[in-house]
Amino acid sequence: MYFYRPEDLDRLKKKEKQARAWVWAVGGLTLLLCVLFCCLTTTANANRMEIATLITSCVGGWIVIYRRLFGVQEARHEREHAHYLLSAEKSTARGKLTVTKDRLRIRDSIRIRILLLEDGKKTLRLKVNETKVRALRPYDGKTVTLILAGGYVAGIGGDA
Amino acid sequence: MRVLKNIWSQLHRFVFWALLSTILWAWIFTLITDTVPEKKVTLYVQTEDCRSVELTLKLEENKPQGIKMVKVHPFSYAAFGNRELLTADLYAVRETDAAEMLPSFASLDGESLDTGGRELYIRDGVCYGVKLSGPGEAGVAASYMGYEPGESYYLFFNAESLHLGSGDGAALRVAENLLKLK
Numbered sequence: 001m002y003f004y005r006p007e008d009l010d011r012l013k014k015k016e017k018q019a020r021a022w023v024w025a026v027g028g029l030t031l032l033l034c035v036l037f038c039c040l041t042t043t044a045n046a047n048r049m050e051i052a053t054l055i056t057s058c059v060g061g062w063i064v065i066y067r068r069l070f071g072v073q074e075a076r077h078e079r080e081h082a083h084y085l086l087s088a089e090k091s092t093a094r095g096k097l098t099v100t101k102d103r104l105r106i107r108d109s110i111r112i113r114i115l116l117l118e119d120g121k122k123t124l125r126l127k128v129n130e131t132k133v134r135a136l137r138p139y140d141g142k143t144v145t146l147i148l149a150g151g152y153v154a155g156i157g158g159d160a
Numbered sequence: 161m162r163v164l165k166n167i168w169s170q171l172h173r174f175v176f177w178a179l180l181s182t183i184l185w186a187w188i189f190t191l192i193t194d195t196v197p198e199k200k201v202t203l204y205v206q207t208e209d210c211r212s213v214e215l216t217l218k219l220e221e222n223k224p225q226g227i228k229m230v231k232v233h234p235f236s237y238a239a240f241g242n243r244e245l246l247t248a249d250l251y252a253v254r255e256t257d258a259a260e261m262l263p264s265f266a267s268l269d270g271e272s273l274d275t276g277g278r279e280l281y282i283r284d285g286v287c288y289g290v291k292l293s294g295p296g297e298a299g300v301a302a303s304y305m306g307y308e309p310g311e312s313y314y315l316f317f318n319a320e321s322l323h324l325g326s327g328d329g330a331a332l333r334v335a336e337n338l339l340k341l342k
Contacts (some may be wrong), residue, residue: 013308034185038192043216043229050189057181065173 002147002155003132004082012082013074016075023067030060077110081129081152088149092157093126095119099133099140115153117146161298199228201323201334202248206235206257208306209312215304218341224333227323249321249331250338252292252305255281255312262288266319273332276339281314289314301341315339 036054041049097115102114106159111130117125128136135156146156167174194200201224205212213233219230233244248294253261258281268280268287279290279298294312307313315335317324323331 034188035192038189041189041193042218044213046193049211050186053184053185053189057185061177061181062174065170065177066163069170071174092225119222 001135002085002156003129003135004085006086008082009079009086012075012079016072016079019067019071019075023064023072026060026067027064030056030064033060043096059138074110077108078129078131081110085149085152087155088152090154091148093117093119093124093148094145095124095143096156097136097139097142097144097146099136103130112152115146117144126153127151174206183225185291197322199226200231201232201250201330202228202233202244203237203252203334204233204245204248205252205340206253206254207252208308210234210306211304215301215341218301218304219337221335222337223327226328227334230313230334231335237334239251243268247318249318249323250335251316251318252313253289253316254308255314258289258314258316259283261316264319265289265316266324267319268317269318271325271332272329274336274339276336278339281316290335291315292339298342300339303342 007127031055037049037053037056096119098116098118100114100116103111105111111129113129113133115126115128115136117126118124126146127153132153136153139156145154146153147157203219210232213232216230216232219232223230231244233248235245243324251261251265258265262283265288268289275289275290279294281291282289286326292305292313292315293302293307295310298314299305299307299313305313315338317331317335321327321331323329323334324331
């Protein structure tokens, strides 16, 4: 069972597009609200309008930053990772699987989890997309065949 | 929990944006809502407290022709070095501070200002200002400006003002409106 199939690329591209559209929508709405507050300003409400403008721009910007970093970029990283796994040369390895608690983020890429695979002679240290760890949980501590692609786990072998 | 962790990992970006957006939008807000000096009369008030919004609304009720905006600013330490302070048209200042600012104030000799018979600030035979309040007096616009008891306050005009008699005289008209307020 592969974690990603070729048709998943379209789904991931759509997910990235939606996240990007969401960021633009929030950014645009924030800008629109700020300009609206400026235009609705009168002598009597100037202080309140200025505070409303500052709060709106600050909070709107925070949402944009958050969604850009943890929505758009994560979706893009996952799509690029899926593309890499699908195009890389595959191999298999069999052994006792241990899902460790070691997490790390590869610079400008996905968050990964470290897996150990012991075949009796040596222990392989493998990387897997953090979002795919759930699929490996049932095999933790068991002997399993993993499909590997460029140092990453791309799937679980059929005889797992 | 995940959201908080994510925010914490990028806290520097969120803090930077808070600072940047505050400065940027404060500037844009002023840019959009403010007007050119030729179309506004600015009054700085050096009283204990000042209901600047209410006083502005009152003075704007009777704006001189050609003036779009009357601005009232309370005097604060933040105002020092502020360009708007230096280019303001009117100043409500304590008598004790007036002497050192005198070179910046315009002479009222020859200006057509209806003072309503109020006491004038005269130095070396030159009239510079009009009394707003003194010890034991209710004072002009006392419901808007909180005069310090035991202090005298005077209204002065910036010598560089665009709205004196040689200009459109709008600062003089706003001053007259102010002097009529209770």
